[in-house]
Amino acid sequence: MNWREQPHRRLNPLTGEWVLVSPHRTQRPWQGQVERQPRPAAVHYDPKCYLCPGNERAGGKHNPPYTSTFVFDNDFSALLPDTPPFETNEAGLFAARAERGLCRVVCFSPDHSLTVARMDTGAITTVVDTWVDQFRDLAAQPFINAVQIFENRGEMMGASNPHPHCQIWSTESVPNELAKEVANLSAASECLLCRYLEEELKRGERIVCENRQFVALVPFWAVWPFETIVLPRRHFTALDEIAADERAALAEILKRLTTRYDNLFETSFPYTMGFHQRPTDGADHRYFHMHAHFYPPLLRSATVRKFMVGFEMLGGPQRDITPESAAARLRQLSEQHYLDA
Numbered sequence: 001m002n003w004r005e006q007p008h009r010r011l012n013p014l015t016g017e018w019v020l021v022s023p024h025r026t027q028r029p030w031q032g033q034v035e036r037q038p039r040p041a042a043v044h045y046d047p048k049c050y051l052c053p054g055n056e057r058a059g060g061k062h063n064p065p066y067t068s069t070f071v072f073d074n075d076f077s078a079l080l081p082d083t084p085p086f087e088t089n090e091a092g093l094f095a096a097r098a099e100r101g102l103c104r105v106v107c108f109s110p111d112h113s114l115t116v117a118r119m120d121t122g123a124i125t126t127v128v129d130t131w132v133d134q135f136r137d138l139a140a141q142p143f144i145n146a147v148q149i150f151e152n153r154g155e156m157m158g159a160s161n162p163h164p165h166c167q168i169w170s171t172e173s174v175p176n177e178l179a180k181e182v183a184n185l186s187a188a189s190e191c192l193l194c195r196y197l198e199e200e201l202k203r204g205e206r207i208v209c210e211n212r213q214f215v216a217l218v219p220f221w222a223v224w225p226f227e228t229i230v231l232p233r234r235h236f237t238a239l240d241e242i243a244a245d246e247r248a249a250l251a252e253i254l255k256r257l258t259t260r261y262d263n264l265f266e267t268s269f270p271y272t273m274g275f276h277q278r279p280t281d282g283a284d285h286r287y288f289h290m291h292a293h294f295y296p297p298l299l300r301s302a303t304v305r306k307f308m309v310g311f312e313m314l315g316g317p318q319r320d321i322t323p324e325s326a327a328a329r330l331r332q333l334s335e336q337h338y339l340d341a
């Protein structure tokens with residue numbers, strides 16, 4: 001009996017949470033149908049886009065005529081740097097405290113039509129350089145203890161604007177998801193992710209693509225159908241420790257992975273991606289291993305997504321397609337973008 005073919009739970013050692021895997025529900029052969037999406041005409045500049053160069057943003061500010069990346073403080077910032085401190089805990093049940101932070105937007109390119117998959121590696125390396133500079137700058141602010149870089153890509157993920165950009169929310173507290181990982185990684189006496197990567201490379205079945213510095217793979221405990229994690233081979237804790245050759249290598253692996261994603265259903269593949277990095281609270285985080293998560297919602301086609309409802313909202317996450325078969329499908333795909341084929 002192969003345990004992989006029967007219902008089972010898998011543990012995510014980063015969060016301590018379990019995912020239910022039901023492979024017997026997908027033993028029917030893959031249908032493989034792809035709904036061809038109409039190819040939208042490339043709009044390089046949109047006069048109504050608040051992120052395009054020279055355009056007016058909310059509140060009357062104008063973007064400069066930028067030609068590379070462009071960073072600004074979010075006009076509708078979820079957090080403010082000057083919120084006065086308070087803390088309350090009425091009856092031990094109504095706990096609240098002030099939270100300070102800084103929220104920024106990073107435009108990846110002046111070209112409204114691009115995505116990471118459609119940018120060249122040099123331009124993505126400039127985005128990596130911008131992330132490094134931003135991490136350094138925000139980490140140096142005394143009231144900032146965590147820096148969350150994330151990209152919401154596609155309307156399905158609630159991205160309000162297709163212009164290629166990400167956000168950086170930096171916070172006084174370490175947010176929930178990062179805090180869970182920090183706790184579990186710190187509890188070990190070695191780096192759990194260094195050992196995990198070594199074991200995954202030995203097994204090979206969940207690897208999607210790799211270069212000399214980075215590996216993209218579907219984690220054993222993945223929740224989303226085509227979820228991946230991007231791990232540097234070398235141990236480092238945050239972007240301020242990235243080596244010169246790792247910048248271009250990170251750009252390259254991001255381009256290759258997102259191209260595979262676009263090719264999967266021949267669509268501009270939606271996702272939330274982001275980096276988990278050591279908190280900038282000055283504590284000892286030597287066993288934190290920087291990585292990026294990609295959480296894409298699509299399940300079967302450009303329009304059929306996975307929903308986290310029912311048992312998943314009340315019990316816990318569940319998946320049918322196994323991480324191994326998701327990795328095999330991503331691995332089979334070309335790294336030439338379907339729009340260029």
Ligand SMILES: [Zn+2]
Nearest residue numbers: 049052112163
């Ligand atoms: Zn734009």
Ligand SMILES: [Zn+2]
Nearest residue numbers: 191194235289
């Ligand atoms: Zn490590």
Ligand SMILES: [Zn+2]
Nearest residue numbers: 181276291293
């Ligand atoms: Zn993580």
